[in-house]
Amino acid sequence: MLKFTFYGHSCFQLDDGAHKVLTDPFLTGNPKAAISADKVEADTILLSHAHGDHFGDAQAIAARTGADVVGVPEVLGLLDLPAAKLHGMNLGGSLVLPFGKVRMTLAQHSSGVAGGIACGYVIYIGGKVLYFAGDTALFSDMQLIGKKDALDYAMLPIGDNYTMGLEDAALAAKWLGVRHVIPIHYDTWPIIAQDVEKYKEVTESMTPAKVDIVRPGESIELA
Template sequence: MKKEHMTMLSLFLIPLMLFSACGAPSAPPPVETESSVQVQPTEQVRPVEGVPGPAELLYQGQASMRIVTDEGKVIYIDPYVGEGYDLPADLILVTHAHYDHNGVDRIENRNPDCQVITWKEAIQNGEHQVFDLGYVTVEAVEAGYNRWHDVSECVGYVLTFSNGKSIYVTGDTSTTEQMADMAEMGIDYAFFCCDGVFNMGLEEAVEAAKLVGAKHNIPYHVTARNDVFFDRTLAEQFNVENRLILDIGETLLVE
């Protein structure tokens, strides 16, 4: 009887062992975390036919920047310092006459139809103008409101590109009356001056950013020193939600 019991037990165990070795599912492989996955940037920015791509913005220091649109148009804003003035200009924007915003002569390489828009063209008969250039729409907005910057001789600009994305550059300013209405513009990237000497300081710039309500808030023109054109330590004191910091020479895709 004992022998028969052992035989039956063996007949039961053999198939069970075979099933365990061959048919049982193996343990799942370890899941990679997001930080370990190698993202291919080219896949992320692959252009879609018929859909405008982002403009590329190069921050040059102080209030200077260069923008290359999806159409290949080159825009310089408040030229003064930094590298990257080699590309032929299609549009030069100047917010006001001060030397650290108005180095237009530095841009020698210009396309034949290059346009220069300064505060003089941007304010006509007391009205701030809008310029629809096809590849970009430039809307002049108020700037000034302090003893060094007269509102009639200073402007900021809101640029809207062919993909619908927009940037706002304050130029030199304190808080303006118009800022309270600018949230309606749905601005994507806003650059706020905050040197605290000739313009609003960091705390006032934070309040201005709250008024404007842009999706990303970027400090620039953070010092009034002639030998320092960007101070990251000061920029990091721009304590506002959705802050984005660009160092000199860094680029931003306006998307």
């Protein structure tokens, strides 16, 4: 089974029993963080962009755990880690990793580092196909992401202001054709406070997707 653990904001861990994949590890300074940077485990870290609330503790966690770090080259250039541990990618590229594979996807957002771009990932792990959108606005090519792969789960930001809000994230679920959505990137601060139950209601009324609300510190098995 594949376990999803939400650590708050856009940080979650995927655990297939042999590998632990961590996303956007903003833990230090995160008022909703469910674990500290010196306790979280990772074999691979996926970075969507270089804003502090996503790049976060990547350096410290990777140095402590020996995790490989995946991202666009400009973001990886901010890290002081052995070159063999850094795996640069760009949009549309795929990379085979010990747990499976990732494909880097477009995200409509600023990057946090000069010359860089924001991204998302399609993640192939534990027999599932997952879409981690990163920080993004709604964009029509989400339909292509869903057409290329039959997505089991999508982790979508719903916080508004900096990313999609409730309505756009519901439409994203429809365009992706995904079976399940896990909302992320909301309620960390008042400016991105959202009624996640309302998001569940709206999304499930307009799409076949089931919305799984996972609170910081909670884990679910991905079916």
